[in-house]
Amino acid sequence: MSAKNLVAGVDVGGTNIEVGLVDSHHRVIDRAKANTPTEGPDAVLSTIAELVSSFDADPVAVGVGIPGVVHDGDVLTVPNLSNWHEKVEIGDELGKSLGIPVALGNDANVGLLGEWLAGAADGADNVLGLWMGTGIGGALIIDGKPFNGSRGAAGEIGHVVVQERGALCGCGRRGCVEAYAGRRSMETAAADMVEAGRSTNLFDIRDDLGKTKITSKVWKKALDSGDELAVSLFDTAIDALGVAIGSTLNVLDLDLVVVGGGLAEKLGQDLADRIETATAPWVLQPNPDRRFAVSALGDDAGIVGAASLGRALL
Numbered sequence: 001m002s003a004k005n006l007v008a009g010v011d012v013g014g015t016n017i018e019v020g021l022v023d024s025h026h027r028v029i030d031r032a033k034a035n036t037p038t039e040g041p042d043a044v045l046s047t048i049a050e051l052v053s054s055f056d057a058d059p060v061a062v063g064v065g066i067p068g069v070v071h072d073g074d075v076l077t078v079p080n081l082s083n084w085h086e087k088v089e090i091g092d093e094l095g096k097s098l099g100i101p102v103a104l105g106n107d108a109n110v111g112l113l114g115e116w117l118a119g120a121a122d123g124a125d126n127v128l129g130l131w132m133g134t135g136i137g138g139a140l141i142i143d144g145k146p147f148n149g150s151r152g153a154a155g156e157i158g159h160v161v162v163q164e165r166g167a168l169c170g171c172g173r174r175g176c177v178e179a180y181a182g183r184r185s186m187e188t189a190a191a192d193m194v195e196a197g198r199s200t201n202l203f204d205i206r207d208d209l210g211k212t213k214i215t216s217k218v219w220k221k222a223l224d225s226g227d228e229l230a231v232s233l234f235d236t237a238i239d240a241l242g243v244a245i246g247s248t249l250n251v252l253d254l255d256l257v258v259v260g261g262g263l264a265e266k267l268g269q270d271l272a273d274r275i276e277t278a279t280a281p282w283v284l285q286p287n288p289d290r291r292f293a294v295s296a297l298g299d300d301a302g303i304v305g306a307a308s309l310g311r312a313l314l
Contacts, residue, residue, distance in 0.1 A: 246282025
C-alpha cells in the first residue's frame with residue numbers, strides 16, 4: 001500500500017478514539033479504534049500515537065479532532081474528557097512523537113467539515129452541524145466556508161442555555177442544552193431517578209451488552225422497547241435541542257442542519273426528523289427549503305474532516 005497520499009484522521013470522543021487512513025478523494029481505506037483513556041492528556045496522546053503507528057502504511061500528516069475549544073493549535077477547554085484541567089499543546093507533542101505534521105481542530109468542526117467535503121452537507125453554503133454523543137457538539141459553515149469564530153468556539157450549540165439556573169452541565173454552568181441532551185448527562189439523570197424510585201431497563205441493557213456506559217446502542221434498545229424513563233429523558237433532550245436550534249436559526253438563517261454522532265448513527269433520519277419537528281415552534285421565519293439531514297458518513301465524518309486539516313499542512 002502506497003502511503004504517498006495518505007493522511008491519518010483522528011476523531012477523539014468521550015468514549016472512543018477512532019483513527020483512519022484517508023486518501024486524497026476523502027475515502028477511508030483503513031481504520032483503528034481504542035477506548036478513550038481517562039488518565040488525562042498524556043494517555044490520550046499516547047493512544048493516538050499507537051493507533052496511527054499501527055497501520056501498515058505510514059501517513060504523511062495527521063489531523064486530530066478533539067472535543068473541546070481549539071485555538072492556535074492549543075486545546076483550551078475539554079469538558080468531556082477526564083482529567084483535562086489546563087491548556088494542552090497537542091499538536092506539538094504529537095508531532096514530536098510521530099515525526100510528521102499535525103493539525104488540530106474541534107471534533108464537531110471536523111465532523112461537519114467531513115460532511116461538507118463528502119457527505120450530507122456537500123454543496124451547502126449555510127449549515128449547522130449537531131453532533132450528539134457524550135456531549136453535544138456543534139459546528140458552522142457560513143457563506144460556503146467553515147466558521148470557527150475569533151477563538152475557535154463558534155458553533156458550540158451544546159452550551160446554549162435553554163433553562164436559566166437549570167441542570168448542571170459538565171462545563172460548570174447551568175441550563176446548557178448538553179445538560180439535557182448529552183449522553184453523559186442523560187445517564188446521570190437516569191441514575192438519579194432510579195435512586196429516587198423510578199424503574200428503567202437502561203442499566204440492565206447496558207450490562208447485557210457488556211458496556212460500562214449507557215451508549216447510543218443502549219439508548220436505541222431502550223427506546224425501541226418503549227422503556228418509560230428512557231422515552232421521557234429522550235423527549236426532554238429533543239425538546240431542549242429544539243429550543244437551542246430554533247434560536248440558532250433565528251440568528252443565522254441557515255438552510256441545512258446535519259445531525260451526526262453516535263445517536264444519529266443508531267437512530268437514523270428519524271432522529272433528524274424529530275429534531276426538526278421540535279425546532280419548528282421556536283423559529284421566527286420558516287424556510288420551506290431548510291433541511292434536517294442525518295450524517296451520511298457516520299463515524300467516518302470526523303476522520304475525513306480531521307484528515308483534511310492534516311492534508312492542508314502539506
